[in-house]
Amino acid sequence: MRRKVLAGILVPAVVMGGAGAYAVADAYDVVPGWITAEPVPVAPAPFLSPLPVSAASAPASAVSVVSADAPRPSADYVQSLAEAVRADERTGTSTNVSVVDVVTGDVLADLDADDVQVPASSTKLLTAVSAIADLGPDHRMTTTVTWEPAGRVVTLVAGGDMMLAAGEGHGGDGVDANGYAGIADLADAVVLAAPDVLSGGAVTIAVDDTAFEGPAVNPDWPQYALDNGYVVGATGLAVDVARTGDEQYSQRYPDPSIAAGDHLAAALSERGATIAEGVTRAASPGTASAVASVQSAPLSDVAHLLLRDSDNTIAEVVSRVHALETDRPTTPAGAAQATIAGLDGIGAPVRGLVLHDGAGFSERNRVSPEHLTGAITAALAAEPTQDLLDWLPVGGLEGTVGSRYADTSAAGALRAKTGSLTGVTALAGTVQTADGRLLAFAILADGMPYGPVAPRVAFDEMVTALADCGCEP
Known part of the structure; x- marks a missing residue:
């Protein structure tokens, strides 16, 4: 395997506290670090959070530069931390740990690291890394509209983008992947390319999501996740991930594709088209010519959103794409x-x-800590995925780790994906030591009593000890 030398990683000098947490099924992730092959540090990614935050100074360890020459921690010491977290009364014997030196690949801690267990939302890390490894960070999902003049049918064709805006897309402009492209953009393009849509009688609106054969609702998903708006069927076509309101976990439209068709019908009606009542569903791919299309944000931006927000629907649809x-x-x-x-x-x-x-709701998933640290180190060494640390959320700054690590050396020094299901707690990512060494780690426990708070604190104490580590052999 080709290994990339990590010449420098700059972590933010200011850490923002705040950002919400995912109450039941794990929604957000957060880990810092920008990897570059150049010795000069690069500027950090822009801060993204839907909630107000307050600024606080980061510890000194969060502003150092990591290089291949940074002192490596003592493996005996790191192994002792792993053993201590399992022995902690807040965790248990199902707690397994892997810690690996990112630069060399050397194992620093192995506590049954090859034992597979229920990973919860840490699964999303594997989903994102693998998709970008194959498709590339610049891959975009295309949503198309076709026009069949004889039958006067406008068809909205799914391409995987379930983050369409109801109006115009923002096209980036410092905003995240949600709403990058918009239904209004499609409507404008349709009217421009096929002006007879506006004359000659009523237009039927159809949706074609046959490329996503399904089942859209994964049979392994728990019913409560659907009932509470934590996930919706991965049809490959939706506006705002099929939310019916503005909240992250709003109720979802029962049929995301049909709801997207309703938005297109409304947009074309506003532009003067006469729309037949009811959106229909195509039973098979049509042969009509495309008259309009829009593209999603790059897959790397989509990965940042799904890892930061632990968005279950987007993780699932990325795996289907x-x-x-x-x-x-x-x-x-x-x-x-x-x-x-x-x-x-x-x-x-x-x-x-x-x-x-792809989301981590299935309790039949089996992932080991070694799978997670192996994916991290392999991703950082492979060209398509070498910017993984830009996509993971930062401790004390974003997502599910945004409200963790306050006033600790792990704030700003950690980038990680969380995981939480009933009886399951997980954390996987990277942490920078006080000496400037970058470590990949994964901690999984699937034999916990109900409630993730206590094991989560124990895990956080371990990674904070790694961040504090000036522990040469």
Whole structure:
């Protein structure tokens, strides 16, 4: 496996406290670090958060530069931290740990690191890394509109983007991947390319999401996740991830594709078209010519959103798009095959890896700490995924780790993906030591009593000890 030398990682000098937490099923992730092959540090990514925050100074360890010459921690010391977190009364014997030196790949802690267990939302890390490994960070999902003049049918064709704006897309402009492209953009393009849509009688609006064969609702997802708006069917077509309101976990439209069609009908009506009542669904791909299309944000930006917000729907649809673009069935099984193959392609360990969804809701997923640290180190060494640390959320700054690590040396020095289901707590990412060494780590526990707070604190104490580490052999 080709290994990239990490010449420098700059972490932010100011850490923002705040950002919300995902109450039930794990929604956000946060870890810092910008990797570059140049010795000169690069500017950090812009701060993104839907909530107000207050600024606080980061500890000195959060502003150092990491290089291949930075002192490596004592493996005995790191192993003792792993053993201590398992022995902690807040965790238990199902707690397994892997810690790896990112530059050399040397194992610093192995506490049954190859044992597979329920990973919860840390699964999303594998989903994102694998999709970008195969498709590239610049891959975009295309939503198309076709026009069939004889039958006067406008069809909205799914391409995987479930983050369309109801109005005009923002096209980037310092905003995240949600709303990058918009239904209004499509409507304008349709009217320009096919002006007869506005004359000659009523227009029927149809949606075609046949490329995503489904089932859209993964059978492994718990009903409460659907009832509470934590996830919606991965149809490959939606406005604002099919939310019916402005909240992150608003109720979702029961049929995201039809709801997107309703938005297009309204937009064309505003532009003067006469719209027939009711949006229909195409039973098979149509043959009409495309008259309009829009593209999503780059996949790297989508990965940042799904990892930061732990967005279950976007994680699932990314895995289905990955299957589609690699000529596999767009089913949960096909998506799992795509994810495992993509990881294997960059040299990440996949032996024993079992996946049933891209989001991590399935309790039949089986992932080991070694799978996670292996994916991280392989991703950082592979060209398509070498910017992984830009996509992960930063401790004390964003997502599910945004409200953690306050007043600790891990604030600003950690980038990680969280995981939480009933009885399951997980954390995987990277942390920079006080000496400037970058470590990949994964801590998984799937035998916890109900409630993640106590094991989560124990995990945080371990990674904070790693951040504090000036612990040469």
